[in-house]
Amino acid sequence: MERIRTCPECGSKRIVMDPKHAELYCADCGVVLAEALIDLGPEWRAYDQDQAAQRVRTGPPVSYRLHNKGLSTPIPKGLPQTFRLRGRIGLEGSDKTLILALGELDRMASALKLPADVREETAILYREAMQQNLIKGRSVEELVSAMLYITCRQYGIPRTLKEIAMVSKMPLKKIRRAYLFLIKEMGIKLAPASxxxxxxxxxxxxxxxxxxxxxxxxxxxxxxxxxxxxxxxxxxxxxxxxxxxxxxxxxxxxxxxxxxxxxxxxxxxxxxxxxxxxxxxxxxx
DNA sequence: ATGGTTTTTACTGCGTC
DNA sequence: GACGCGGTAAAAACCAT
Known part of the structure:
Protein backbone atom coordinates (compact mmCIF):
# COMPACT_ATOMS: atom_id res chain seq x y z
CA MET A 1 0.00 0.00 0.00
CA GLU A 2 1.11 3.56 -0.52
CA ARG A 3 2.24 5.86 2.21
CA ILE A 4 -0.20 8.36 3.56
CA ARG A 5 1.13 11.84 2.90
CA THR A 6 -1.75 14.08 3.68
CA CYS A 7 -4.14 13.96 6.58
CA PRO A 8 -7.67 13.38 5.35
CA GLU A 9 -9.07 15.28 8.30
CA CYS A 10 -7.16 18.50 8.10
CA GLY A 11 -4.94 18.36 5.03
CA SER A 12 -1.76 18.54 7.07
CA LYS A 13 1.42 17.01 5.74
CA ARG A 14 2.86 16.52 9.18
CA ILE A 15 2.16 12.85 9.53
CA VAL A 16 4.01 11.36 12.47
CA MET A 17 4.81 7.80 13.40
CA ASP A 18 4.52 6.67 16.98
CA PRO A 19 6.85 3.68 17.13
CA LYS A 20 5.70 2.65 20.58
CA HIS A 21 2.18 1.96 19.43
CA ALA A 22 2.89 1.36 15.77
CA GLU A 23 0.40 3.93 14.68
CA LEU A 24 0.44 6.80 12.28
CA TYR A 25 -1.19 10.02 13.32
CA CYS A 26 -1.49 13.62 12.25
CA ALA A 27 0.62 16.06 14.21
CA ASP A 28 -1.79 18.90 13.55
CA CYS A 29 -5.18 17.53 14.37
CA GLY A 30 -4.22 14.43 16.34
CA VAL A 31 -6.18 11.96 14.30
CA VAL A 32 -4.96 8.42 13.94
CA LEU A 33 -4.57 7.53 10.27
CA ALA A 34 -3.42 3.99 10.61
CA GLU A 35 -2.54 1.68 13.39
CA ALA A 36 -1.05 -1.71 13.96
CA LEU A 37 1.20 -1.26 10.96
CA ILE A 38 3.19 -4.28 11.93
CA ASP A 39 0.53 -6.85 11.39
CA LEU A 40 -1.42 -6.07 8.29
CA GLY A 41 -4.52 -7.98 9.18
CA PRO A 42 -7.46 -7.79 6.82
CA GLU A 43 -9.27 -5.30 8.99
CA TRP A 44 -6.38 -3.11 10.10
CA ARG A 45 -7.57 -0.22 8.06
CA ALA A 46 -10.96 0.10 9.68
CA TYR A 47 -11.67 3.79 9.52
CA ASP A 48 -15.32 4.03 10.31
CA GLN A 49 -16.59 4.05 13.85
CA ASP A 50 -18.41 0.76 13.83
CA GLN A 51 -15.39 -1.16 12.79
CA ALA A 52 -13.15 0.84 15.04
CA ALA A 53 -15.37 0.00 17.98
CA GLN A 54 -15.34 -3.68 17.13
CA ARG A 55 -11.64 -3.78 16.72
CA VAL A 56 -10.88 -4.73 20.29
CA ARG A 57 -7.25 -5.35 19.68
CA THR A 58 -5.50 -4.88 22.96
CA GLY A 59 -2.88 -2.19 23.00
CA PRO A 60 0.64 -2.40 24.31
CA PRO A 61 1.55 -5.46 26.41
CA VAL A 62 1.66 -3.66 29.72
CA SER A 63 -0.67 -0.78 29.67
CA TYR A 64 -2.55 1.43 32.04
CA ARG A 65 -5.56 0.63 29.97
CA LEU A 66 -5.60 -2.85 31.42
CA HIS A 67 -7.83 -2.73 34.43
CA ASN A 68 -5.27 -4.16 36.77
CA LYS A 69 -2.11 -3.08 34.98
CA GLY A 70 -1.55 -6.76 34.39
CA LEU A 71 -0.64 -7.15 38.03
CA SER A 72 -2.54 -7.82 41.19
CA THR A 73 -4.97 -5.36 42.62
CA PRO A 74 -3.95 -3.86 45.94
CA ILE A 75 -6.41 -4.86 48.65
CA PRO A 76 -7.35 -2.07 51.00
CA LYS A 77 -6.17 -2.69 54.49
CA GLY A 78 -8.54 -2.86 57.40
CA LEU A 79 -11.42 -4.04 55.30
CA PRO A 80 -12.94 -7.47 55.73
CA GLN A 81 -11.95 -9.63 52.85
CA THR A 82 -15.41 -10.23 51.49
CA PHE A 83 -14.47 -9.86 47.88
CA ARG A 84 -16.14 -12.14 45.48
CA LEU A 85 -13.66 -13.82 43.24
CA ARG A 86 -14.31 -13.98 39.57
CA GLY A 87 -11.89 -15.95 37.49
CA ARG A 88 -8.33 -15.66 38.65
CA ILE A 89 -8.53 -12.07 39.73
CA GLY A 90 -10.73 -10.69 42.46
CA LEU A 91 -13.03 -7.94 41.39
CA GLU A 92 -13.51 -5.20 43.87
CA GLY A 93 -16.33 -2.70 43.43
CA SER A 94 -14.08 0.06 42.22
CA ASP A 95 -12.50 -2.37 39.79
CA LYS A 96 -15.80 -2.86 38.10
CA THR A 97 -16.28 0.83 37.53
CA LEU A 98 -12.71 1.02 36.36
CA ILE A 99 -13.45 -1.54 33.67
CA LEU A 100 -16.50 0.44 32.76
CA ALA A 101 -14.48 3.62 32.60
CA LEU A 102 -11.75 2.16 30.43
CA GLY A 103 -14.29 0.65 28.11
CA GLU A 104 -16.01 3.96 27.74
CA LEU A 105 -12.67 5.67 27.25
CA ASP A 106 -11.76 3.29 24.46
CA ARG A 107 -15.11 3.69 22.81
CA MET A 108 -14.92 7.48 22.76
CA ALA A 109 -11.27 7.64 21.80
CA SER A 110 -11.95 5.34 18.88
CA ALA A 111 -14.90 7.38 17.75
CA LEU A 112 -12.72 10.48 17.86
CA LYS A 113 -9.76 8.63 16.34
CA LEU A 114 -7.45 9.79 19.08
CA PRO A 115 -3.91 8.41 19.39
CA ALA A 116 -3.11 5.65 21.86
CA ASP A 117 -0.93 8.06 23.81
CA VAL A 118 -3.93 10.14 24.65
CA ARG A 119 -5.93 7.13 25.75
CA GLU A 120 -3.22 5.97 28.06
CA GLU A 121 -2.67 9.39 29.52
CA THR A 122 -6.40 9.63 30.18
CA ALA A 123 -6.36 6.24 31.86
CA ILE A 124 -3.53 7.42 34.09
CA LEU A 125 -5.51 10.51 34.94
CA TYR A 126 -8.45 8.31 35.87
CA ARG A 127 -6.29 6.27 38.19
CA GLU A 128 -5.02 9.39 39.88
CA ALA A 129 -8.55 10.58 40.35
CA MET A 130 -9.41 7.22 41.87
CA GLN A 131 -6.59 7.54 44.33
CA GLN A 132 -7.86 10.95 45.34
CA ASN A 133 -11.34 9.52 45.85
CA LEU A 134 -12.86 11.78 43.25
CA ILE A 135 -14.74 9.06 41.43
CA LYS A 136 -17.09 7.47 43.90
CA GLY A 137 -20.57 8.82 43.80
CA ARG A 138 -20.04 10.54 40.49
CA SER A 139 -20.92 9.61 36.97
CA VAL A 140 -18.13 7.63 35.34
CA GLU A 141 -19.21 8.70 31.87
CA GLU A 142 -19.11 12.35 32.78
CA LEU A 143 -15.70 12.05 34.36
CA VAL A 144 -14.17 10.06 31.51
CA SER A 145 -15.53 12.50 28.95
CA ALA A 146 -14.08 15.41 30.89
CA MET A 147 -10.75 13.65 31.30
CA LEU A 148 -10.49 12.94 27.61
CA TYR A 149 -11.00 16.62 26.99
CA ILE A 150 -8.35 17.54 29.55
CA THR A 151 -5.83 15.20 27.97
CA CYS A 152 -6.53 16.56 24.51
CA ARG A 153 -5.90 20.05 25.80
CA GLN A 154 -2.66 18.92 27.40
CA TYR A 155 -1.54 17.35 24.17
CA GLY A 156 -2.54 20.37 22.14
CA ILE A 157 -5.00 18.30 20.16
CA PRO A 158 -7.72 20.58 18.89
CA ARG A 159 -10.98 19.14 20.16
CA THR A 160 -13.77 21.13 21.70
CA LEU A 161 -15.89 20.09 24.62
CA LYS A 162 -18.74 20.00 22.13
CA GLU A 163 -16.99 17.44 19.98
CA ILE A 164 -16.29 15.29 23.00
CA ALA A 165 -19.91 15.58 24.03
CA MET A 166 -21.01 14.37 20.60
CA VAL A 167 -19.58 10.93 21.20
CA SER A 168 -20.30 10.92 24.91
CA LYS A 169 -23.35 9.48 26.53
CA MET A 170 -23.56 12.53 28.73
CA PRO A 171 -24.80 16.00 27.87
CA LEU A 172 -22.42 18.85 27.32
CA LYS A 173 -23.36 20.74 30.45
CA LYS A 174 -22.69 17.85 32.76
CA ILE A 175 -19.36 17.17 31.12
CA ARG A 176 -18.41 20.78 31.55
CA ARG A 177 -19.29 20.58 35.19
CA ALA A 178 -17.19 17.45 35.61
CA TYR A 179 -14.34 19.16 33.78
CA LEU A 180 -14.39 22.18 36.08
CA PHE A 181 -14.62 19.90 39.08
CA LEU A 182 -11.60 17.88 37.99
CA ILE A 183 -9.25 20.73 37.18
CA LYS A 184 -10.12 22.28 40.49
CA GLU A 185 -9.78 19.19 42.64
CA MET A 186 -6.68 17.90 40.91
CA GLY A 187 -5.03 21.27 40.54
CA ILE A 188 -4.71 20.91 36.80
CA LYS A 189 -3.57 24.00 34.97
CA LEU A 190 -4.33 24.14 31.28
CA ALA A 191 -2.92 26.65 28.85
CA PRO A 192 -5.64 28.31 26.81
CA ALA A 193 -6.42 26.38 23.66
CA SER A 194 -4.73 27.91 20.67
C1' DA B 1 -22.66 34.77 45.19
C1' DT B 2 -21.44 38.76 42.18
C1' DG B 3 -20.38 41.52 38.47
C1' DG B 4 -18.20 42.13 34.08
C1' DT B 5 -17.58 40.06 29.72
C1' DT B 6 -18.59 37.04 25.92
C1' DT B 7 -21.76 34.11 23.38
C1' DT B 8 -26.17 32.71 21.95
C1' DT B 9 -30.89 33.24 20.65
C1' DA B 10 -34.34 35.54 18.26
C1' DC B 11 -35.98 39.07 15.44
C1' DT B 12 -35.49 42.79 12.19
C1' DG B 13 -34.38 45.43 7.81
C1' DC B 14 -31.70 45.87 3.51
C1' DG B 15 -29.79 44.72 -0.91
C1' DT B 16 -29.15 41.27 -4.51
C1' DC B 17 -29.90 37.36 -7.39
C1' DG C 1 -38.99 34.74 -2.45
C1' DA C 2 -34.31 33.02 -0.87
C1' DC C 3 -29.99 34.26 0.59
C1' DG C 4 -26.19 36.71 2.68
C1' DC C 5 -25.15 40.40 5.61
C1' DG C 6 -25.57 43.85 9.42
C1' DG C 7 -27.74 45.42 13.56
C1' DT C 8 -30.23 45.09 18.12
C1' DA C 9 -31.81 43.40 22.65
C1' DA C 10 -32.27 40.14 26.03
C1' DA C 11 -30.99 35.73 27.89
C1' DA C 12 -27.49 32.52 28.90
C1' DA C 13 -22.96 31.13 29.76
C1' DC C 14 -18.36 32.08 31.21
C1' DC C 15 -14.71 33.78 34.30
C1' DA C 16 -12.34 35.77 38.05
C1' DT C 17 -13.06 37.46 42.47
Missing part, protein backbone atom coordinates in the same frame (compact mmCIF):
# COMPACT_ATOMS: atom_id res chain seq x y z
CA UNK A 195 -7.08 29.02 17.88
CA UNK A 196 -4.38 28.28 15.31
CA UNK A 197 -4.63 24.58 15.99
CA UNK A 198 -8.22 24.51 14.82
CA UNK A 199 -7.48 26.21 11.53
CA UNK A 200 -6.24 23.25 9.45
CA UNK A 201 -9.17 21.04 10.35
CA UNK A 202 -11.77 23.74 9.82
CA UNK A 203 -10.23 24.76 6.49
CA UNK A 204 -10.25 21.19 5.32
CA UNK A 205 -13.89 20.75 6.31
CA UNK A 206 -14.69 23.87 4.32
CA UNK A 207 -12.72 22.70 1.33
CA UNK A 208 -10.47 25.72 1.36
CA UNK A 209 -7.07 25.94 -0.28
CA UNK A 210 -3.77 25.84 1.56
CA UNK A 211 -3.36 29.50 0.69
CA UNK A 212 -6.32 30.38 2.85
CA UNK A 213 -5.18 28.03 5.55
CA UNK A 214 -1.76 29.56 5.83
CA UNK A 215 -3.15 33.04 5.64
CA UNK A 216 -5.61 32.32 8.42
CA UNK A 217 -2.83 30.99 10.61
CA UNK A 218 -0.81 34.13 9.98
CA UNK A 219 -3.79 36.23 10.93
CA UNK A 220 -4.13 34.31 14.16
CA UNK A 221 -0.46 34.82 14.97
CA UNK A 222 -0.66 38.53 14.31
CA UNK A 223 -3.82 39.09 16.26
CA UNK A 224 -2.54 36.94 19.08
CA UNK A 225 0.65 38.93 19.36
CA UNK A 226 -1.45 42.06 19.43
CA UNK A 227 -3.17 40.77 22.50
CA UNK A 228 -6.50 40.20 20.86
CA UNK A 229 -7.36 36.63 21.74
CA UNK A 230 -7.93 37.41 25.43
CA UNK A 231 -11.25 36.01 26.53
CA UNK A 232 -12.34 35.06 23.06
CA UNK A 233 -13.42 31.56 22.35
CA UNK A 234 -10.67 29.81 20.38
CA UNK A 235 -13.06 28.35 17.81
CA UNK A 236 -14.74 31.67 17.19
CA UNK A 237 -11.37 33.32 16.72
CA UNK A 238 -10.28 30.57 14.37
CA UNK A 239 -13.49 30.88 12.41
CA UNK A 240 -13.13 34.63 12.07
CA UNK A 241 -9.53 34.30 10.90
CA UNK A 242 -10.66 31.85 8.24
CA UNK A 243 -13.45 34.16 7.23
CA UNK A 244 -11.03 37.04 6.86
CA UNK A 245 -8.45 34.93 5.05
CA UNK A 246 -11.04 33.51 2.68
CA UNK A 247 -12.15 36.99 1.67
CA UNK A 248 -8.63 38.24 1.20
CA UNK A 249 -7.88 35.27 -1.02
CA UNK A 250 -10.99 35.58 -3.14
CA UNK A 251 -12.38 32.26 -1.92
CA UNK A 252 -15.15 33.81 0.07
CA UNK A 253 -17.09 31.54 2.35
CA UNK A 254 -20.13 32.91 4.10
CA UNK A 255 -20.30 33.44 7.83
CA UNK A 256 -22.89 30.85 8.68
CA UNK A 257 -21.06 28.06 6.87
CA UNK A 258 -17.93 28.81 8.84
CA UNK A 259 -19.96 29.15 12.01
CA UNK A 260 -21.37 25.68 11.55
CA UNK A 261 -17.96 24.14 11.09
CA UNK A 262 -16.52 26.07 14.01
CA UNK A 263 -19.44 25.10 16.23
CA UNK A 264 -20.43 28.68 16.88
CA UNK A 265 -22.75 31.32 15.41
CA UNK A 266 -22.46 33.86 12.58
CA UNK A 267 -22.72 36.68 15.10
CA UNK A 268 -19.65 35.52 16.91
CA UNK A 269 -17.72 35.11 13.69
CA UNK A 270 -18.75 38.57 12.68
CA UNK A 271 -17.79 40.19 15.94
CA UNK A 272 -14.30 38.66 15.91
CA UNK A 273 -13.88 39.37 12.24
CA UNK A 274 -14.73 43.06 12.60
CA UNK A 275 -12.23 43.49 15.37
CA UNK A 276 -9.46 41.65 13.59
CA UNK A 277 -10.01 43.35 10.30
CA UNK A 278 -10.04 46.77 11.92
CA UNK A 279 -6.84 46.29 13.83
CA UNK A 280 -4.93 44.38 11.21
CA UNK A 281 -5.76 46.99 8.61
CA UNK A 282 -4.29 49.70 10.80
CA UNK A 283 -1.11 47.72 10.83
CA UNK A 284 -0.62 47.93 7.11
CA UNK A 285 -0.47 51.73 7.01
Missing amino acids: PARFIPRFCSMLGLSSTVRERAIQIIRKSGSMGMAKGWSPTGTAGAAIYLASRLSGESVDESTIAKVAGTTPITIRARYEEMQKRLLLLSY
Whole structure:
Protein backbone atom coordinates (compact mmCIF):
# COMPACT_ATOMS: atom_id res chain seq x y z
CA MET A 1 0.00 0.00 0.00
CA GLU A 2 1.11 3.56 -0.52
CA ARG A 3 2.24 5.86 2.21
CA ILE A 4 -0.20 8.36 3.56
CA ARG A 5 1.13 11.84 2.90
CA THR A 6 -1.75 14.08 3.68
CA CYS A 7 -4.14 13.96 6.58
CA PRO A 8 -7.67 13.38 5.35
CA GLU A 9 -9.07 15.28 8.30
CA CYS A 10 -7.16 18.50 8.10
CA GLY A 11 -4.94 18.36 5.03
CA SER A 12 -1.76 18.54 7.07
CA LYS A 13 1.42 17.01 5.74
CA ARG A 14 2.86 16.52 9.18
CA ILE A 15 2.16 12.85 9.53
CA VAL A 16 4.01 11.36 12.47
CA MET A 17 4.81 7.80 13.40
CA ASP A 18 4.52 6.67 16.98
CA PRO A 19 6.85 3.68 17.13
CA LYS A 20 5.70 2.65 20.58
CA HIS A 21 2.18 1.96 19.43
CA ALA A 22 2.89 1.36 15.77
CA GLU A 23 0.40 3.93 14.68
CA LEU A 24 0.44 6.80 12.28
CA TYR A 25 -1.19 10.02 13.32
CA CYS A 26 -1.49 13.62 12.25
CA ALA A 27 0.62 16.06 14.21
CA ASP A 28 -1.79 18.90 13.55
CA CYS A 29 -5.18 17.53 14.37
CA GLY A 30 -4.22 14.43 16.34
CA VAL A 31 -6.18 11.96 14.30
CA VAL A 32 -4.96 8.42 13.94
CA LEU A 33 -4.57 7.53 10.27
CA ALA A 34 -3.42 3.99 10.61
CA GLU A 35 -2.54 1.68 13.39
CA ALA A 36 -1.05 -1.71 13.96
CA LEU A 37 1.20 -1.26 10.96
CA ILE A 38 3.19 -4.28 11.93
CA ASP A 39 0.53 -6.85 11.39
CA LEU A 40 -1.42 -6.07 8.29
CA GLY A 41 -4.52 -7.98 9.18
CA PRO A 42 -7.46 -7.79 6.82
CA GLU A 43 -9.27 -5.30 8.99
CA TRP A 44 -6.38 -3.11 10.10
CA ARG A 45 -7.57 -0.22 8.06
CA ALA A 46 -10.96 0.10 9.68
CA TYR A 47 -11.67 3.79 9.52
CA ASP A 48 -15.32 4.03 10.31
CA GLN A 49 -16.59 4.05 13.85
CA ASP A 50 -18.41 0.76 13.83
CA GLN A 51 -15.39 -1.16 12.79
CA ALA A 52 -13.15 0.84 15.04
CA ALA A 53 -15.37 0.00 17.98
CA GLN A 54 -15.34 -3.68 17.13
CA ARG A 55 -11.64 -3.78 16.72
CA VAL A 56 -10.88 -4.73 20.29
CA ARG A 57 -7.25 -5.35 19.68
CA THR A 58 -5.50 -4.88 22.96
CA GLY A 59 -2.88 -2.19 23.00
CA PRO A 60 0.64 -2.40 24.31
CA PRO A 61 1.55 -5.46 26.41
CA VAL A 62 1.66 -3.66 29.72
CA SER A 63 -0.67 -0.78 29.67
CA TYR A 64 -2.55 1.43 32.04
CA ARG A 65 -5.56 0.63 29.97
CA LEU A 66 -5.60 -2.85 31.42
CA HIS A 67 -7.83 -2.73 34.43
CA ASN A 68 -5.27 -4.16 36.77
CA LYS A 69 -2.11 -3.08 34.98
CA GLY A 70 -1.55 -6.76 34.39
CA LEU A 71 -0.64 -7.15 38.03
CA SER A 72 -2.54 -7.82 41.19
CA THR A 73 -4.97 -5.36 42.62
CA PRO A 74 -3.95 -3.86 45.94
CA ILE A 75 -6.41 -4.86 48.65
CA PRO A 76 -7.35 -2.07 51.00
CA LYS A 77 -6.17 -2.69 54.49
CA GLY A 78 -8.54 -2.86 57.40
CA LEU A 79 -11.42 -4.04 55.30
CA PRO A 80 -12.94 -7.47 55.73
CA GLN A 81 -11.95 -9.63 52.85
CA THR A 82 -15.41 -10.23 51.49
CA PHE A 83 -14.47 -9.86 47.88
CA ARG A 84 -16.14 -12.14 45.48
CA LEU A 85 -13.66 -13.82 43.24
CA ARG A 86 -14.31 -13.98 39.57
CA GLY A 87 -11.89 -15.95 37.49
CA ARG A 88 -8.33 -15.66 38.65
CA ILE A 89 -8.53 -12.07 39.73
CA GLY A 90 -10.73 -10.69 42.46
CA LEU A 91 -13.03 -7.94 41.39
CA GLU A 92 -13.51 -5.20 43.87
CA GLY A 93 -16.33 -2.70 43.43
CA SER A 94 -14.08 0.06 42.22
CA ASP A 95 -12.50 -2.37 39.79
CA LYS A 96 -15.80 -2.86 38.10
CA THR A 97 -16.28 0.83 37.53
CA LEU A 98 -12.71 1.02 36.36
CA ILE A 99 -13.45 -1.54 33.67
CA LEU A 100 -16.50 0.44 32.76
CA ALA A 101 -14.48 3.62 32.60
CA LEU A 102 -11.75 2.16 30.43
CA GLY A 103 -14.29 0.65 28.11
CA GLU A 104 -16.01 3.96 27.74
CA LEU A 105 -12.67 5.67 27.25
CA ASP A 106 -11.76 3.29 24.46
CA ARG A 107 -15.11 3.69 22.81
CA MET A 108 -14.92 7.48 22.76
CA ALA A 109 -11.27 7.64 21.80
CA SER A 110 -11.95 5.34 18.88
CA ALA A 111 -14.90 7.38 17.75
CA LEU A 112 -12.72 10.48 17.86
CA LYS A 113 -9.76 8.63 16.34
CA LEU A 114 -7.45 9.79 19.08
CA PRO A 115 -3.91 8.41 19.39
CA ALA A 116 -3.11 5.65 21.86
CA ASP A 117 -0.93 8.06 23.81
CA VAL A 118 -3.93 10.14 24.65
CA ARG A 119 -5.93 7.13 25.75
CA GLU A 120 -3.22 5.97 28.06
CA GLU A 121 -2.67 9.39 29.52
CA THR A 122 -6.40 9.63 30.18
CA ALA A 123 -6.36 6.24 31.86
CA ILE A 124 -3.53 7.42 34.09
CA LEU A 125 -5.51 10.51 34.94
CA TYR A 126 -8.45 8.31 35.87
CA ARG A 127 -6.29 6.27 38.19
CA GLU A 128 -5.02 9.39 39.88
CA ALA A 129 -8.55 10.58 40.35
CA MET A 130 -9.41 7.22 41.87
CA GLN A 131 -6.59 7.54 44.33
CA GLN A 132 -7.86 10.95 45.34
CA ASN A 133 -11.34 9.52 45.85
CA LEU A 134 -12.86 11.78 43.25
CA ILE A 135 -14.74 9.06 41.43
CA LYS A 136 -17.09 7.47 43.90
CA GLY A 137 -20.57 8.82 43.80
CA ARG A 138 -20.04 10.54 40.49
CA SER A 139 -20.92 9.61 36.97
CA VAL A 140 -18.13 7.63 35.34
CA GLU A 141 -19.21 8.70 31.87
CA GLU A 142 -19.11 12.35 32.78
CA LEU A 143 -15.70 12.05 34.36
CA VAL A 144 -14.17 10.06 31.51
CA SER A 145 -15.53 12.50 28.95
CA ALA A 146 -14.08 15.41 30.89
CA MET A 147 -10.75 13.65 31.30
CA LEU A 148 -10.49 12.94 27.61
CA TYR A 149 -11.00 16.62 26.99
CA ILE A 150 -8.35 17.54 29.55
CA THR A 151 -5.83 15.20 27.97
CA CYS A 152 -6.53 16.56 24.51
CA ARG A 153 -5.90 20.05 25.80
CA GLN A 154 -2.66 18.92 27.40
CA TYR A 155 -1.54 17.35 24.17
CA GLY A 156 -2.54 20.37 22.14
CA ILE A 157 -5.00 18.30 20.16
CA PRO A 158 -7.72 20.58 18.89
CA ARG A 159 -10.98 19.14 20.16
CA THR A 160 -13.77 21.13 21.70
CA LEU A 161 -15.89 20.09 24.62
CA LYS A 162 -18.74 20.00 22.13
CA GLU A 163 -16.99 17.44 19.98
CA ILE A 164 -16.29 15.29 23.00
CA ALA A 165 -19.91 15.58 24.03
CA MET A 166 -21.01 14.37 20.60
CA VAL A 167 -19.58 10.93 21.20
CA SER A 168 -20.30 10.92 24.91
CA LYS A 169 -23.35 9.48 26.53
CA MET A 170 -23.56 12.53 28.73
CA PRO A 171 -24.80 16.00 27.87
CA LEU A 172 -22.42 18.85 27.32
CA LYS A 173 -23.36 20.74 30.45
CA LYS A 174 -22.69 17.85 32.76
CA ILE A 175 -19.36 17.17 31.12
CA ARG A 176 -18.41 20.78 31.55
CA ARG A 177 -19.29 20.58 35.19
CA ALA A 178 -17.19 17.45 35.61
CA TYR A 179 -14.34 19.16 33.78
CA LEU A 180 -14.39 22.18 36.08
CA PHE A 181 -14.62 19.90 39.08
CA LEU A 182 -11.60 17.88 37.99
CA ILE A 183 -9.25 20.73 37.18
CA LYS A 184 -10.12 22.28 40.49
CA GLU A 185 -9.78 19.19 42.64
CA MET A 186 -6.68 17.90 40.91
CA GLY A 187 -5.03 21.27 40.54
CA ILE A 188 -4.71 20.91 36.80
CA LYS A 189 -3.57 24.00 34.97
CA LEU A 190 -4.33 24.14 31.28
CA ALA A 191 -2.92 26.65 28.85
CA PRO A 192 -5.64 28.31 26.81
CA ALA A 193 -6.42 26.38 23.66
CA SER A 194 -4.73 27.91 20.67
CA PRO A 195 -7.08 29.02 17.88
CA ALA A 196 -4.38 28.28 15.31
CA ARG A 197 -4.63 24.58 15.99
CA PHE A 198 -8.22 24.51 14.82
CA ILE A 199 -7.48 26.21 11.53
CA PRO A 200 -6.24 23.25 9.45
CA ARG A 201 -9.17 21.04 10.35
CA PHE A 202 -11.77 23.74 9.82
CA CYS A 203 -10.23 24.76 6.49
CA SER A 204 -10.25 21.19 5.32
CA MET A 205 -13.89 20.75 6.31
CA LEU A 206 -14.69 23.87 4.32
CA GLY A 207 -12.72 22.70 1.33
CA LEU A 208 -10.47 25.72 1.36
CA SER A 209 -7.07 25.94 -0.28
CA SER A 210 -3.77 25.84 1.56
CA THR A 211 -3.36 29.50 0.69
CA VAL A 212 -6.32 30.38 2.85
CA ARG A 213 -5.18 28.03 5.55
CA GLU A 214 -1.76 29.56 5.83
CA ARG A 215 -3.15 33.04 5.64
CA ALA A 216 -5.61 32.32 8.42
CA ILE A 217 -2.83 30.99 10.61
CA GLN A 218 -0.81 34.13 9.98
CA ILE A 219 -3.79 36.23 10.93
CA ILE A 220 -4.13 34.31 14.16
CA ARG A 221 -0.46 34.82 14.97
CA LYS A 222 -0.66 38.53 14.31
CA SER A 223 -3.82 39.09 16.26
CA GLY A 224 -2.54 36.94 19.08
CA SER A 225 0.65 38.93 19.36
CA MET A 226 -1.45 42.06 19.43
CA GLY A 227 -3.17 40.77 22.50
CA MET A 228 -6.50 40.20 20.86
CA ALA A 229 -7.36 36.63 21.74
CA LYS A 230 -7.93 37.41 25.43
CA GLY A 231 -11.25 36.01 26.53
CA TRP A 232 -12.34 35.06 23.06
CA SER A 233 -13.42 31.56 22.35
CA PRO A 234 -10.67 29.81 20.38
CA THR A 235 -13.06 28.35 17.81
CA GLY A 236 -14.74 31.67 17.19
CA THR A 237 -11.37 33.32 16.72
CA ALA A 238 -10.28 30.57 14.37
CA GLY A 239 -13.49 30.88 12.41
CA ALA A 240 -13.13 34.63 12.07
CA ALA A 241 -9.53 34.30 10.90
CA ILE A 242 -10.66 31.85 8.24
CA TYR A 243 -13.45 34.16 7.23
CA LEU A 244 -11.03 37.04 6.86
CA ALA A 245 -8.45 34.93 5.05
CA SER A 246 -11.04 33.51 2.68
CA ARG A 247 -12.15 36.99 1.67
CA LEU A 248 -8.63 38.24 1.20
CA SER A 249 -7.88 35.27 -1.02
CA GLY A 250 -10.99 35.58 -3.14
CA GLU A 251 -12.38 32.26 -1.92
CA SER A 252 -15.15 33.81 0.07
CA VAL A 253 -17.09 31.54 2.35
CA ASP A 254 -20.13 32.91 4.10
CA GLU A 255 -20.30 33.44 7.83
CA SER A 256 -22.89 30.85 8.68
CA THR A 257 -21.06 28.06 6.87
CA ILE A 258 -17.93 28.81 8.84
CA ALA A 259 -19.96 29.15 12.01
CA LYS A 260 -21.37 25.68 11.55
CA VAL A 261 -17.96 24.14 11.09
CA ALA A 262 -16.52 26.07 14.01
CA GLY A 263 -19.44 25.10 16.23
CA THR A 264 -20.43 28.68 16.88
CA THR A 265 -22.75 31.32 15.41
CA PRO A 266 -22.46 33.86 12.58
CA ILE A 267 -22.72 36.68 15.10
CA THR A 268 -19.65 35.52 16.91
CA ILE A 269 -17.72 35.11 13.69
CA ARG A 270 -18.75 38.57 12.68
CA ALA A 271 -17.79 40.19 15.94
CA ARG A 272 -14.30 38.66 15.91
CA TYR A 273 -13.88 39.37 12.24
CA GLU A 274 -14.73 43.06 12.60
CA GLU A 275 -12.23 43.49 15.37
CA MET A 276 -9.46 41.65 13.59
CA GLN A 277 -10.01 43.35 10.30
CA LYS A 278 -10.04 46.77 11.92
CA ARG A 279 -6.84 46.29 13.83
CA LEU A 280 -4.93 44.38 11.21
CA LEU A 281 -5.76 46.99 8.61
CA LEU A 282 -4.29 49.70 10.80
CA LEU A 283 -1.11 47.72 10.83
CA SER A 284 -0.62 47.93 7.11
CA TYR A 285 -0.47 51.73 7.01
C1' DA B 1 -22.66 34.77 45.19
C1' DT B 2 -21.44 38.76 42.18
C1' DG B 3 -20.38 41.52 38.47
C1' DG B 4 -18.20 42.13 34.08
C1' DT B 5 -17.58 40.06 29.72
C1' DT B 6 -18.59 37.04 25.92
C1' DT B 7 -21.76 34.11 23.38
C1' DT B 8 -26.17 32.71 21.95
C1' DT B 9 -30.89 33.24 20.65
C1' DA B 10 -34.34 35.54 18.26
C1' DC B 11 -35.98 39.07 15.44
C1' DT B 12 -35.49 42.79 12.19
C1' DG B 13 -34.38 45.43 7.81
C1' DC B 14 -31.70 45.87 3.51
C1' DG B 15 -29.79 44.72 -0.91
C1' DT B 16 -29.15 41.27 -4.51
C1' DC B 17 -29.90 37.36 -7.39
C1' DG C 1 -38.99 34.74 -2.45
C1' DA C 2 -34.31 33.02 -0.87
C1' DC C 3 -29.99 34.26 0.59
C1' DG C 4 -26.19 36.71 2.68
C1' DC C 5 -25.15 40.40 5.61
C1' DG C 6 -25.57 43.85 9.42
C1' DG C 7 -27.74 45.42 13.56
C1' DT C 8 -30.23 45.09 18.12
C1' DA C 9 -31.81 43.40 22.65
C1' DA C 10 -32.27 40.14 26.03
C1' DA C 11 -30.99 35.73 27.89
C1' DA C 12 -27.49 32.52 28.90
C1' DA C 13 -22.96 31.13 29.76
C1' DC C 14 -18.36 32.08 31.21
C1' DC C 15 -14.71 33.78 34.30
C1' DA C 16 -12.34 35.77 38.05
C1' DT C 17 -13.06 37.46 42.47
